[in-house]
Amino acid sequence: MIRAFVDSALRETAFLRGSVWDLALVTWLPLLLLAIVAVQLSAGVMRDLPIVVVDEDGGGVARDLIRKLEASPGLKVAARPADMAQAEHLVRANAAYAVVLIPRDLERTVLRGETGKILLFYNASYSTPSGSVLREVGAVVQAQAKALAGEQSAAIAGPARVRPPPVSVQSRILYNPQASYELQLVALIHPALLHLLFMIAVVSALGRELRDGTIGAWLAGSRGEAVAAIAGKIAPYILIFLLWGALATGYLAAFRGWPVQGSVAMLMGGYLALYLAYAGMALFIVGATLSMGQALSMTALYAGASFAFAGAIFPIESASAFARLWSVLLPYTHFARLVVEQWMIGTPVAASARPILIMLVFLVVGMVAGLPRYLSARFSPDAWGRR
Amino acid sequence: MIGRAFLATFRAILADRSAFMLIVVSTILYSFFYPSAYSGEVAVRIPVAVVDLDNSGASRSLIRRISALQQAELAARLPSPQDAEHWLQTTGAGAVIVIPQGFERNILTGAQGTVALYGNGAYLLRSSTALSGAGLAITVIAAEAAIDQAMMQGAPVGPALSLVPRPLFNTREGYGSTVFPGVGFLIIHQTLLMGLTMLAATLRETLGRFRLPSRTLVGIALAFFVIGWADVAYYAGFVFWFQDYPRGGASPGALIVGGSLFVAATVAAALALASFFRTRERPLQLWMGTSLVIFFLAGLSWPAEATPAWLAILARLLPTTAGIHLMVGLNQMGASLGEQIREVLNLTFLILGYGALAWWRFTRGPVPLLETDSSATVPPSPNPAADQRSK
Structure with missing residues (x-):
């Protein structure tokens, strides 16, 4: 048994050493994809987002506001078009994400002691940068309103009526105090890439033996030995991808300074459970199709869309019943929950045992529903060579 | 000869079950599958x-x-x-x-x-x-x-200034209407790319490094252009309407030019890439994992301004980057081709560059394809019996 496991693992690593592109799938391709994501999102917060300002008023209050917008680190006043038509043209040309419109008579309104309205038209087709622009402009306007209250309102209404509004709301963001997208996105995209590449590699490894008709010779021993050989074939991939998981975690936690609030051991245990779960689903899909090509297409459908359905980025709770069911049927959904709990929040370790146990159920499914069909395919040459 | 290669390409896709699944079936399947993930729309409560x-x-x-x-x-x-x-x-x-x-x-x-x-x-x-x-x-x-x-x-005075935010274009601001118009074009890109590459790799596997007459190459490219256009028409015309995503309604002329540029750039890139693959399943294995990265590089969800400049420039080598900006711009923002001139030029350069690379790679192989045998001008369906060899 142990012999069959080790022999099969050695056979697979020897194959990988001899096949440049199969080796690429587990070496430089994951590195390249992980690196692109890490580099792209390394800024974390968005700075110098271009906006345009239409100043219909031209007064001192407006000039002051524009100066403050220019000084804001999150914004860049890219142009000062004369009217809204020109401003919208610039937004349609992707030269700016938003238009700040300072209406005529702003100065007079403020001097009368009334509230001057400033309009912000933002490009909702690009929601992430526009959301950031909205927050930045809001903060600038609020700060100027406060400053004006001291200067102007006091002069008109008398200092006794210059009081802060009766209630203020202070918003704070817990578990990610810098409000950085780097932690949230990279910590979730990296495992989304890794589990997909892992499943492609395992489906390829299992499917290849069918395609090339080598499954009969490879699993020639007893049933027990055959099971051990299959485990031995998958083991190198689990090991390699655990290393990638550790590297991705180490990069963010140590190099980029987003320390793991909970348990690193739980996180790595989560990676192991994640890979075991997708190994189970790989067995299930290869067993069901007995064709490498079709199994790969099914993998694209099953593991390729995890990020959209996991519910960590988009709220899946309010989606359709199908989407919610599909979400639960993806091991990655449970892994994403583990990442949030153990990396960002620091939930007690015991509370995160649940997602790990759920992921292991997928391994059992693969063992029960996929393994027997794959095993029996070794005796039926008719099933070999399908593509 | 262009016409023969054109028709033979369709025959080859219909005869190859995996390629048909990838190019035709999955494009339709994904058009319902992905929007369901975003059907929650705005998280109001x-x-x-x-x-x-x-x-x-x-x-x-x-x-x-x-x-x-x-x-x-x-x-x-x-x-x-x-x-x-x-x-x-x-x-x-x-x-x-x-x-x-x-x-x-x-x-x-x-x-x-x-x-x-x-x-x-x-x-x-x-x-x-x-x-x-x-x-x-x-x-x-x-x-x-x-x-x-x-x-x-005594009543306090109101604040001197207040901000009134108004969304432009995508006024529903749902998750689906923000993300899927980009995802849809990514799906078209990836299915065309992998399907075409898989067919070419299958042919390469059985024939060795083959040579195509220029006109056969044009015929194959035209066939995939037509398929890509059917995808664009289906997504922009039916799916976005069915999901009720905001459509700015650019002029039909602009949409036709924009869609053609995106599809042509995708087909040219797919042909260029296809010339490098030698094994049927290899394109699926190596390219499938790239979708999420390509989507973020497109700059719809993470702006190019916050991406390191050199990476943002490299991302413009992908047809999806300019293609998604252009199609969202025309379709949702109601932009004109003149306003989106940067994306138009970007796609034009990609068509020329990838087209030249594909032509250079495919017209110089050592093994000529028989021009009279139309079935051999495009990838034949894989023959299981011929593949019973060990690697």
């Missing part, structure tokens, strides 16, 4: 837990108003901040409102009563918009709730 440490008339009045808010759903009333933190940890994307002791007294004495709103940064993307919406709404109702108490001081 963020679950909120309230901790009332003041337990006064003012705080109870505030809680009553919060429970009637459109933006928030009063999910729990908890005795202590510790309970609230535990609730936030287990709920996921929610928010906690803490009304501190002395809230009412502060209002009555003319000072400011503060309410703390805590969001969950572990779900930043989901909760930040909902959180700022809830924060604004609470500010308004808190002022109303407090106004009676504060009256004895």
